[in-house]
Amino acid sequence: MANEPGPATPLSPAVFAILLSLAEGERSWPSTNGTRRWGGKHGYLIMKDAMAARGGGVRLGPGTLYGSLDRMMRDGMVEESGLSDDERRRYYRLTNLGNSTLAVELERLDAAITSARSLGLLPQGGRS
């Protein structure tokens, strides 16, 4: 995984949940599409992903979501894809920096989980 310097970790729960949601969408984009890039996710889809257990169970409202997206765009972690199926709906996707920031955060969390396991704070072989 790339470890280029990005915004400081640990990330806030909202930023982490947004990165995770967009990364999940990008990963599930079929590779058969060739050079065409993934069109991104709109606000409510990101909200739903964040609230789901796999997204960290983070309860994001529209204010927190778009405030976080605004700052993440300024930091270069996400971008608007330009896709539009409704004039009010805006779609977002990860940039390379967003991908690497998420990777760094996941490695940090993974190291913490491994450490917790070795200390017996988590059952061995459990999901991480």
Next chain:
Amino acid sequence: MMPSDRSANRIEAFYAKALRLYPPPFREAYAPAMRQTFHDALQDRQRPIRDLASLILRDLVISLAKEHLVMLRDSFFRPALLFNALVLAALATGLALALNTIPQQVLRLGADDPQIAIATDLVAVFQSGGIQEMLRQGALPFLVGGPGNVDMAHSLAPFVIVYDDQGHILASQAVLEGKAPTPPPGVFDYVRIHAEDRFSWQPRRDVRIAAVMQRVNGPQSGFVVAGRNMREVEARESLVGKLAGLTWIGMMAVILVGTVVFGWYTKPKSA
């Protein structure tokens, strides 16, 4: 429970009004998308309306506060703006310190003036005819009063105390608690070398005297101390300090208001 179309429209209208509370740049950029997201959430039949309402209310409170703080930070915490404000604040502080210190020094130095004149005249008299002889001839009457009539603790009148070469009192116009006090020995030592010392003398914790001691040379050497209670001068110094403090607070208020107004009108478009 799903809201009816009419209720949903009402809730959406309420949310649209609440969006007006966000800072204008944020509102212009994201209000339509936020309304759409809220609309999508309302249409989601898997989500209970009560759960959505609590989420939205909490989100409104937290994100409104956060976005306004971000706007304030972007508007006012710019390096150039902060630097200007800090430079102005430093100048104002320097000016206020000068306004405090210079008049206080002038007042304090001015408090010695009568004593310098009195001591100089008296030393000239003593040096011409000897201390004991001149005291016998009544060298002190030109002063305010006779011996021992100035209460150092309460009177503002100038007074004179004459000492011999060993620092013993020969004559005194002033008393404190029934006797004439003597300055610290170090003052006599200093005046033996430098001929004069102007000092703030504190014979008692609550009594401060603007004192001038001069050396008497000639057939009978000794010392003359002319002094005056500093109570009135210190009251004026205190007034000057308060006025300088008020001036400083006023200048800081002007700088703060100016910085806020200037920051507001020159804020970045994205703030």
